[in-house]
Amino acid sequence: MALDGATVAFGVDQHVYTAVEQATLNVAEAEFVAIVGPTGCGKSTLLNVAAGLLRPAAGSIRIFDQPLQGLNRQAGYLFQADALFPWKTARDNVAIGLEIAGTARTEALERAQQWLVSVGLGGFGDRYPHMLSGGQRKRVGLAQVLIRDPQILLMDEPFGPLDAQTRQIMGDLLLRLWSAHRKAVLFVTHDLEEAIALADRVVIMSAGPASRIIGDWRVPLPRPRDIFEVRLLPDFHALHRQIWDVLKDEVMKGYAQSQGPAEISR
Known part of the structure; x- marks a missing residue:
């Protein structure tokens, strides 16, 4: 850039x-x-x-x-304020970017779950944003951006x-993910x-x-x-x-x- x-x-x-x-x-x-x-x-x-x-x-x-x-x-854009849909679960929030792009829902949800595991929230996929801490919502937001595989963050x-x-x-989480995917x-x-x-x-x-x-x-x-x-x-x-x-x-x-x-x- x-x-x-x-x-x-x-x-x-x-x-x-x-x-x-x-x-x-x-x-x-x-x-x-x-x-x-x-x-x-x-x-x-x-x-x-x-x-x-x-x-x-x-x-x-x-x-x-x-x-x-x-x-x-x-590019993928991670804002200071949360950009999560409050009526969707963490897994659905991560998957939505793929669904909008035409990915079948079953595949999108499977990949969303994999990204939740990557950010340390593998057991939180069914929780809604109000049930998550601030740090957990940031992890969901990070997974939401990275699942689309942008070349620039x-x-x-x-x-x-x-x-x-x-x-x-x-x-530390961001550095670990950045080292693995090198955006x-x-x-x-x-x-x-x-x-x-x-x-x-x-x-x-x-x-x-x-x-x-x-x-x-x-x-x-x-x-x-x-x-x-x-x-x-x-x-x-x-x-x-x-x-x-x-x-x-x-x-x-x-x-x-x-x-x-x-x-x-x-």
Whole structure:
């Protein structure tokens, strides 16, 4: 996936807001790239461009070296909020993507059950979303995306609402599945530690408006990784300090903008 000078703007005439300006980003096959930046800097906007949900006002996006026209059919999108149908069981929620694509229901349900086993929910197929914990619903959502075998995973703070322990468990699960299936991943998070622990590269965006990509660091940590153990390594802390030296100024800019003039002056 390649974004070349992508600019995203909203509004018309004199009321145009530029969310992202001149974003250039390449994600190779089987590469895990994390995007980190202040609140409101356009991280999710870039994901929506990559998904084909937004068309850039300038610049281009190519998927497997072909211009993206319409929706990105090569990608699966895991949102921060649950995207499960409350009236369907976990197994039915996972199977629905295959059924819509024309797979026979019996086969779709069999494959859905296999994916539930893969995410550690083999015995939960008959439960409805309200009967599952937050972490379990995230596992169902992950299986729901992966069952369609997308070549690119777009993930918008998928573990954000979870507690710290569950986030760590989900991070380890994601790395295990990624290692087995080697999809390209574009992962948005506010958590710099999470980004370093998961990714091959960490990309930093500036505070908006007209947010830009201002840093791109390769993560020199060996794989496979354990989310807890990797955070104890000296190389992890050295990279965290290096990135935070750049990111902290942008975070403070974003915070100041969110407060408004009255709050800043206090």
